[in-house]
Amino acid sequence: MNKKKTYRFSGGVHPPEEKLTRSLPIEEMPPPKKAYIPLSQHIGAPSSPVVEPGDKVNIGTRLSDPGGFVSAPVFSSISGKVVEIVDHPHTLGRSMPTVVIEAEGTDEWDKSIKPRTDYEALSPDEIKSIIQNAGIVGMGGATFPTHVKLSPPKEKPINAFIINGAECEPYLTADHRVMLEMPEKVVSGAMLIGKVLGVKKIYVGIENNKMDAVEAMRDVVKEDNVEIVPLKVRYPQGAEKQLIKTILNRDVPSGGLPMDVGVVVQNVGTAVAVHDAVALGRPLVERITTVTGPGIKNPKNLKIRIGTPISEVIDYCGGLSEDVGKVILGGPMMGLAQYDLSVSVIKGTSGILILTDEMLDTTAQGPCLRCGNCVTVCPMGLTPLMFGRYTELGMFNEAERNNVMDCIECGCCAYECPSHIPLVHYAKYAKAEIQAARRKRA
């Protein structure tokens, strides 16, 4: 395999990597006694339930139908009985309709689920519909329904497909372990997606702090059209637009999608889910998650059934230390802080990160010194100090003029700001306000 030249995106930061779990093999966590499976685990319309309390379900039994094209069904992850469909705390911070299933001893797959022996002969459309029916969404954390990404409009032909194995967030190692332990599944899933897209070339981007994963992946790649590309370690290398810039030197236009430059990006975990769905006939009922941070007794890489409450996962990892300050789903740069540990692991839960009190940034916000650090590190070339200031003043039109809508919320600016100004918070706030105003105008 020839060595691919890589390019560079501007900005970015390099926080301490803290990959505590990098050498810990993936462990399978036992199924929960009670699974809480939210009907919405993706970006797009929530799915609508097709089961009722009292129904018997097995692993992989369909619980809901998608609520539209940009939506995905959910499936039972354990064998048992549906006890209720109620509003239950969700990782997004509010309660959402959730199917609660009580385990009943047996732990077996739904009878309808059978491996396919002939899956290599499937047509692109058949593969796509299997992916859609398996409820697969982007597993890197963005949870965009995968089949939608695989259905670009005719006028936007796709000529390159990138598997995202960058895993640039500090602490997280789930994708790293997946590439080390099941590289065949990643490549098989990638080939299947490549077939759907009809692309000639597949790239796998992996940050070069995971050279063992690069080697493991290279060992299983037999096809010439799959290229493993080691990438310089720089957060946010795993952001779609930055990844495309680095590997292909293409700039996704503002407000556009990767498909506008002929590219589709999928996470390694998504590729595995695609393989399992197509080859094994299994819908998405579990995922690999890193449980880590100084606030947890035994950090682990776990294979977890979707719907398992976070509190149970934490208990399985030896529980929390005394001085826990923050519980975060995802990585430290983009993850969501949680106040309620009864929320459950969903399709997009890439990590559970526990930070201790002393790690919390308690420095009070100071005035902007106009030092320009935020501008230097912004991978989108934006001017966070300007949209931050305008948002603070409630001048959302000006914030919009300063391109706040292009913000990818990677957190580089707020990470570097010597005045500890919550620039990502301002960006999220401004975006919500601007979108609300747009809806009003429409």
Added chain:
Amino acid sequence: MTESGAGYIITTSPHIHTADSIPRVMYSVVIALIPAVIVSVLFFGKAAIVIYCLSIVSCLACEAIAQKIMGRPITVTDGSILVTAILFAMNIPPSSPWWLVVLGSVIAVVLGKQIYGGLGYNPFNPVLVARILLLISFPVQMTSWIKPAPLFSGADLVSVATPLGEVKTELMLKGAIDLSRYNYLDFTTGFMGGSMGEMSVLALLLGAAFLLYRKYITWHIPAGFIGTVFVMTGIFWLVDPTRYANPIFHVLAGGLVLGAFFMATDMVTSPVYPRGKIIFGIGCGVITVVIRLFGGYPEGVAFSILLMNAATPIIDRYTVPKKFGYIKIDEAKAG
């Protein structure tokens, strides 16, 4: 099962932060100024120590009192006021009377900074506001320079002119200049008349190197500033060396190095983007040369920086860097 809702902290991402903070930035600048402070104390002895102490005490007091009156949090320990105090002391003659120092502190802190809203909101460099107001109001006290004499040398304080002042006077009286009496090595080590902080170019460069290394300043403003002064004065010197001093003299004499690395680079009052910083530096350089060669004052660094401070917002407006993804789609596909 682990308890839920146990009062974990909820904030937006990111959940980690660099060790950087306002005090860290400010105390780094203080550290960078230490070599120049030491040189000035070595050459002016007790007088220098008194001015530094007086400036620090009165600036701190002004800041605290102003913040108290305006109902703002008292932030005198964040280091920013210490930077102001040291830089102000460096910007006045070592023979300044005590009231000049105190008055200058009030101007810098209250008129230069607090009335605009405090740290981060002032449009002009507070130290230069004070320096220029004092220079215009008290020209005698602000231009009575004394000859540097190494500490404990026992030499009496002798009043002298600064090299730039001398050259200017000479040109007016005789129509020609003579630089032969100057040893440029003296300028780099500190043997020249001038404000306390502008004497030793070497000490200033040492501190500047530290700030560049720590990335608290970038090369853009100093390079634009000093480069422009060098090139412009070089052109005049080539045209008529009997009337115009050579570019090395112009770079080393006076407050150019202090101004270019420590005053013009003030984050709050200079442009944010790299392109703007270069424009800012060049603008400072042009104004400095014009004042030095054709203006009424021998020195133009302070004026030039203040004038360019006023231009900072407009420079920022027109130098916003190219954003990611703002190219045509066809171009992007070709890429």
